[in-house]
Amino acid sequence: HQLFRTRETYRIDVHGVLLLAPPTLLLVLDAYIAGRPRSLLAYYAIYWTSLVASVVLYRISPFHPLWRYPGPVWCRTTKFWHAALATTGAQPKYLQRLHEQYGDVVRFGPNDVSIRDPSLIGALMGSSGVGKGPNFIGAMLTTTNVPMVGIMDVEEHLRRRRAWNRGLGPAALKEHEHVVFKRARQLVERLGEQQGEVNIGDWLNYFSYDVMSDMTFGGGSELLQDGDANNVWRVLEEGVVPATFLGQVPWLGLYVAHLPAAVKALDAFLHLGKDFAMRRIERGSITPDLFHYLNNEDLPDKPPPPLQQLVDDGILAVVAGADTVSSAMTSIFHCLLTHPETYRRLQEEVDRSYPPGEDAFSPKHHREMTYLQAVIYEAIRLYPPVMTSSPRKVPQDSPGVHAGSLYLSPGTSFLIPPFALHRDPRNFSFPESFWPERWLIAAGQLAPPDLPLPSPPHVASKTSPAASTPQPYLQSAFVHNESAFMAFSHGPMNCAGKGLAMLEMRTVVCAVLQRYDMRLREGWNASCYEERYRDYFVSTRPEVPVVLVRRDGSV
């Protein structure tokens, strides 16, 4: 047990030696030296039972360094409880409930804590914060080919991150913003060609996937044109469920990697990124896409990285670049369509900045559109596309980490889940309500006496029974703690694509609102969006059925 604990390793051969050698040695000693042979099974049964008992007793005992942090007792015994819970997609709400019950620091696994205290974010995730956790080892079934987002060594992570910063920084973004505008134009045209009702989420999926392929690999996907005939989105959604389970128990991923049948969904998912990367390498560089930077094509003196690294980062671009943006935009439209007054106000701002005839596929007025920015931030405050964010782990060979009154011992993993922070009334007034005005009040652009008070939680349209619920918080003081806003995470290992994501969201919202009036399907139960929104590091969400009508009256 001490060896397992202190020499934590993902090597299966070492596990084998630790699990099999001691009982075998005892058998040999007993049989040949003491002359008392027993069945081999008895030695193994006694050894493994003692080992499991020792592990469990230690984890629930006061000798464990995380003893003082409260949490459900069963979660202390093994991480399998939490892994099973995470595969339901309900992890964010579960952690939120634990925080409500136990406080701001909760132990939700043997060596895992969740932290809901914004004052600790800087120390734990800032420039001298803690490196990433091992979840991507389990999710990607490998210790060697982990994409940049999951590299645990801080130095190595920041070294790999440099190419992403060059490829997604303001200068590179300027170079390929035309890709976003071209695809946004195509989206708006294709929406207009649809008859009757559309699931806006599907179209936003197609848009973000095509943008991601153009931006990262210089092309290769035409979902907006052809639809999703190869089910790439289904592959993505099916792949994230087993990846979520194995991300919680990463060592198991290395065993599962040897069972081809068990990882069919995951394999298909991994192949997506690989195909993209291979096609791009064969084609060579046409435009300075993200791959151009990841492959060091902009630094001729620097050798290109190994092929596997490019493939791994290709997969990261697929997931990080496509799903998050689509998720955010689906939530934006859901929120707008369930809050007609907000929709009207935003459309007025769009009409002022991009009146009919003005090119909406241009960032010319984005910066001055403060209400648009507020709507985007508010939608991803309520529905952060990465709801639990990525775990961090205090290195086993470090002295541990002190932050405020918190001490995290070596080997402790922790999460600072955006969902729990965003829905905490100590950080945001009316935390369950969609209320973009809060961002304007906080920025001093709207005076508190002019407050348009938020609608009841989540939805305010006629399609929801919540509309008749009495408003419960009218008298509360205004609270807005932006340091608790973590949709893009925090520090040098935060989201590398925030600039691109904001450009995509602003462009699509402006272009769609300029061209169309939208409404939800009559009678659609809007509250099912919140109920059926699931977190698997990225998210899966229910359909948002809408009807679009051209504002200029043409068909």
Ligand code: HEM
């Ligand atoms: C609304 C859209 C998006 C949201 C809310 C979002 C959010 C996040 C979050 C929470 C993380 C985890 C950071 C951490 O571990 O602390 C992350 C990582 C990352 N995101 Fe985004 N993201 C979005 C769009 C994008 C786009 C368009 C790209 C472009 C390819 C991108 C690229 C990345 C990369 C490369 C990482 C890994 C960063 C690292 O580990 O250093 N993201 N994102």
